[in-house]
Amino acid sequence: xxxxxxxxxxxxxxxxxxxxxxxxxxxxxxxxxxxxxxxxxxxxxxxxxxxxxxxxxxxxxxxxxxxxxxxxxxxxxxxxxxxxxxxxxxxxxxxxxxxxxxxxxxxxxxxxx
Amino acid sequence: xxxxxxxxxxxxxxxxxxxxxxxxxxxxxxxxxxxxxxxxxxxxxxxxxxxxxxxxxxxxxxxxxxxxxxxxxxxxxxxxxxxxxxxxxxxxxxxxxxxxxxxxxxxxxxxxx
Numbered sequence: 001x002x003x004x005x006x007x008x009x010x011x012x013x014x015x016x017x018x019x020x021x022x023x024x025x026x027x028x029x030x031x032x033x034x035x036x037x038x039x040x041x042x043x044x045x046x047x048x049x050x051x052x053x054x055x056x057x058x059x060x061x062x063x064x065x066x067x068x069x070x071x072x073x074x075x076x077x078x079x080x081x082x083x084x085x086x087x088x089x090x091x092x093x094x095x096x097x098x099x100x101x102x103x104x105x106x107x108x109x110x111x112x113x
Numbered sequence: 114x115x116x117x118x119x120x121x122x123x124x125x126x127x128x129x130x131x132x133x134x135x136x137x138x139x140x141x142x143x144x145x146x147x148x149x150x151x152x153x154x155x156x157x158x159x160x161x162x163x164x165x166x167x168x169x170x171x172x173x174x175x176x177x178x179x180x181x182x183x184x185x186x187x188x189x190x191x192x193x194x195x196x197x198x199x200x201x202x203x204x205x206x207x208x209x210x211x212x213x214x215x216x217x218x219x220x221x222x223x224x225x226x
Contacts, residue, residue, distance in 0.1 A: 006155075009153070032213050034214070034215070036217075041201075041220070041222075042219060042220070043117075043203060043217035043218050043219045043220055044156075044203070044205075044215075044217040045217075046214060046215075046216075049214055090155060090156065092215075094207075094213040094215075096210065096213075097210075098163075098169070098210075099144050099161065099163045099207070099209075099210040099213060100158070100161060100169070100171070101146055101158070101161070101205070101207070101213065101215055102158055102172070103148070103155050103156040103157075103158075104155055105153070105154060105155035106155045106156075
């Protein structure tokens, strides 16, 4: 069955430090993969997506993610974190057959000044 | 202005009453989704629909019902059979299976007392 795992529930980094949020998926075929960000009490905003092609994808707000088929991973990275990046981040996968879109449990990012 | 509208933002109901959450989109999207969000549990899929007059159960459909009579609308009814209905509910839409990027509404916080 399709699933998404975000191993880190909570991460704290210092402002200006680099960031990597982990995401592992379970899906038989090549998945469509997404990273979303959510501010408290709000909806979700798409950061970036991977459908096919280049395995390193660039998104908004300086984020990037790399698809690694051999590791079933789609980790999100940012070279230098800003205080405004503090939020909850969700990895998601959609089945290309059924259109079923499922999410990981989320990672809460805290940024220290 | 194109987007997804969820209403109301806050909703209070007495235990034992059914309640319907509204979700409307003017993006001409085929697919629509309902998620429930609880702290520490990420987004869990309740129901999804890929086309008008058709919908599928997600991972936690018990105690919920939906309809998709119009492309623009995908209302969710939380029935009295749902044992723990207090939660944040998010609606999303996506163009189609070939282009599944999902766009989210701002959510409805339901409190049952």
